[in-house]
Amino acid sequence: MRIILVLLAVSGIPRVLIGQRWERQVQERVQRTIAAVGPSPRLPVVRRSGMLNTDETASFQTTLVQHTPYAIIAVCDDDCSRLQLTLLSPSGSDIAKERNSESLPTLHFTAATTAVYGIRVVMEGCRWNPCWYAIAVVPLRKPPS
Amino acid sequence: MSRVLALVLAVSLPASLLHGQDSLMAGLRRQADSLLTTWREAELLADVADSLEQVRATAGSDTIAVGGLRIIVNPSPLQWRDAAERAWPVIDSLYGSAAQDLPRYPYIFRAVDPDSGVRRTVLHVGAEVPWDLDLRATTTLLLTTVTPPSFDPALANWLGSALRPTLRPQDERGVVFVLLVTAPSEAVRRCFLGDIARCKDVLQIGDSTGLLTRWYMTPAEREALVTEAFTDYFARGATAPSLQRCRQHHDDACTALLQSLPPGTQPRPLAQAAGILLVREALRAGGRDAYRRLVARPSAPIGERLASAAGIDVDSLVARWRNGVLAARPKPLTLPWWASFVAIGWTAFFGLCALRSSRWRL
């Protein structure tokens, strides 16, 4: 688990940017949001962060385990005004799209089967390019059945 | 399961980014390398093409040989041979024994119809001349375009031009005399009055350290130089206040401004004509091999080269140059014999016009 987090931290952003306030902003925000939604202790939280100019898109794939409720959340820095978050099926078609909640789009999803799903984020509004964003795929505690 | 996938994802992501970068750079480097190879081949081809063009341009042309002069020209009414026979003695007297090397630098001329309406083929080699030049103009052309044998950049830089025969040696001396008398520089004035060290300074053949203050010795000269020659240059930006101070007779400001000029832009107090005349004097003193000695050691200081060319020490050479210049004091303005007749003629003409004017008959 620790190895994964370290590698994730290495990925995406050039080292030179570490310590810049915009990146710190999104890391803190995503951390707080993860804590707020209450992650399951059994499964890891998949996190991605990076930067995009206005109208640019980033996407990645992750595996969602069947019958596990997930909260997929995205945050962005102060200069970002609108972020669009989309969950894609293994075949690439849209499952859910969130574009209304401006800089904090969130999707809730429970996979019927374990498969590799796609997540796409679109930077719809950024006043000072590039804008930093962070995404977290948070497995939630199963509701008591 | 999901841990393994996340691990794979995490590892593959930076790897793909770096791979993208490296492939882009590798592609560009490959492009640059292939361009470099193509350029090298193109250069070789271009050298061949140039030499072929040289042959093509001179094919069907006459080669006129007079003394060391070789003139490759297309058939035209121009009187090349006569012009060369006039030019050769003058060129030979300047370069002496080195003039025998001139066949290595042939003239290539293309005589063309001077009517600019006529379409001309593109010129790759040599120079174009209109085919209606008279003998005098053709001779002047040969004298002013001759390639000085083994002329090195150091000498060219000091002279400010190539060393070629002069058309009027006496006029050249007269010009330098006027320069010596009129140049707004105390150093030049002292040179005129016989201070050989100052002459070496203004001719730039001695020690070049701190030359500015030896060229422009008095604060007044430095101020005049800044405020007259470089006003526009210094009037803008951060130098403007210094210019103001210089205008208020602060010599430190004027000197600092002059020292801030880019290298080689500080104007010499004595124009290049003086240097050219000094070289001619050295060649005259040194005999037929003087020019060879002058160009023998391009890396040596100019003073030494002139001395070895002249075969005398540099001070004596400068003294000789100065005496030559003083001896060439231009004649005062004289009235040509016909001028008085012309004046009387015009007076008579206007007088008649005045007498016939209707105003007097009113």
Next chain:
Amino acid sequence: MASLRRWVAVGLTACFLLALAYLPPRGAKSSGKSLFVGQSPQGTPVRQHARALADEWRNADATVRLLEDRQRVKRDSFRASPTIVFRGATLPPNAVHNVETVMDSLWRGLGFAETKVRVTLVIELRRPYNSDTPTPLQDRVAYLVPDSTHRTTCLAYLPAGPYWTLFILGKRHEGFDRFAPWLEAGLGPCAFYAAYGTPGRRVESWLLARHWDVGLYLGSHGIAGQRFSSLDLMGNPRSPWYWDGVYSFSPATVACLAGRPRGCSAAVLAGATEERTIPIPNVVLVERRWWRVQHLLPGERYLGDVARTVGRDRFLDFWTSGQPVDTALALALKRPVGEWTADWERGFVRPIRLGPTPPLGGVAIALAIAVFAIVVVAGTASRRQIR
């Protein structure tokens, strides 16, 4: 009357003959007579091809070097103000420190703190090159601006030339006051990236289409020191070559110099309609004589002045806008682009007079003098009237 008709006929015939001689179709060809000018020798086609290849190689080589520098800097740079990399010679630490100090102070002067896009300045010091490669690019300023692979780095490549090389190496001490302006001008588009981030796709494509001629200088002074702009290179309006200089620019540029809003609008929006794909790597090569190929004079400071006038927020709206450039710019300026630019132009140069229209005041005074003269003559004559 007969004589009148005869004279009129003579005049008309002369005019008719002139028209016949000078007007098309017969008069279409001019004699083309002019002074004889000898051609200067041109390189053979093969030589010209080799030169073209050398130029192509220079650009490719410069791009590769910029990419290499960008990677190297990415690893070791943590400076807030631009990282400075020297090429061509190893500098003593104090020389590097001196240049960095000047850069730090001018960076503060520009009001930059932490920026989203970081700037790296690559200063190429003049050095001799071996002859088996063409001379690398050393007479053109180039910029490697952020792209989708490096969104946060802008590299400025600044050839120092012999003068500044000597200065930086500490072999020349004069000219210090011109060094900071030289460095500031060298930042070029990178200063805009640092201040306002990456522009929106449309603005970036517009700027690429015109080689960033309106965004070469962000500072508020002149590009070559106090108040000096590319307009100063036009020379004195009374000099004979002034109008040759004016007419060497496009008609829109000239019309803008004359204070015509339509011309100004055309000059500013040149290239705005082209939809260009942003290349990777995105290299901006500034023309050797950029002041001769501007669409607007003094274009180099245009966007800087717009930003200062409208303020950061409105300028950012324009900079990142997804709307067409003309709309976005007009919204930021809150005025039609042409009108605002014509006023801006008047701030630098008195509108030049195009066409034959004389100054109105001059005509009025001239007519007044003429009428006065006639009245005086008539008055004098009437005083001599015998009654």
Next chain:
Amino acid sequence: MIAMFRAVLYSQWKWSRLIVVLGTVAAFAIPLVSLQGAARPDRGALQAQELLRAVQSWGTLYPLLATALGLLMAIAAWAADHRGRHIHALTLPIERWRFVLLRFGAGFVLLAAPIAAVLIGSSLAVLTATLPPGLQAYPIALAVRFTFAVFVAYAVFFAVSAGTARTAGIILGVIAAVILVQVVASIANIDLNLFAAAQTVLLLGPGPLAVFAGRWMLVDV
């Protein structure tokens, strides 16, 4: 009065018909020559810069022609009266100031021919030329300016010429004095530039002679 005007007009036409006809032909020729080659079929339009340079240099002839016409017509208008000691004018049953206006009006009516020639010549020249994109022609503005210039020149020289030889002498004397002062000042190295001052006051800005100065561009941006 109309009959009187016609008589004055006719007499003045007889004195100055050569000037009028030559002036008209010249006025018609200048625009044609200045745009010569602008419609060369092999080059379409001339290079804009080359064309504008040609138009600008030929344009200097318009003010010269206007001045020359004004001067010669003014001299011609009064020469006969001066020679006849104004006896003819005194015998006419008309106030003298009216007579002066008639003389002036008649001269100006005759000058309408060169003015019309400039308009027609420049219109013909630009209609048949192929102008580079971005350039436009100003035939009417040019003709209007030429009218102003002719009117001013004619009026001023008319006034001078109406005076006696003494008046002309005084004016010439003043000009000569200015030149003399300038020459002496230059010799004595006194910082006095009367010519530059005169140029600034008379030609530049809204000076009285600004209508003559500046560029007479038939074609421009």
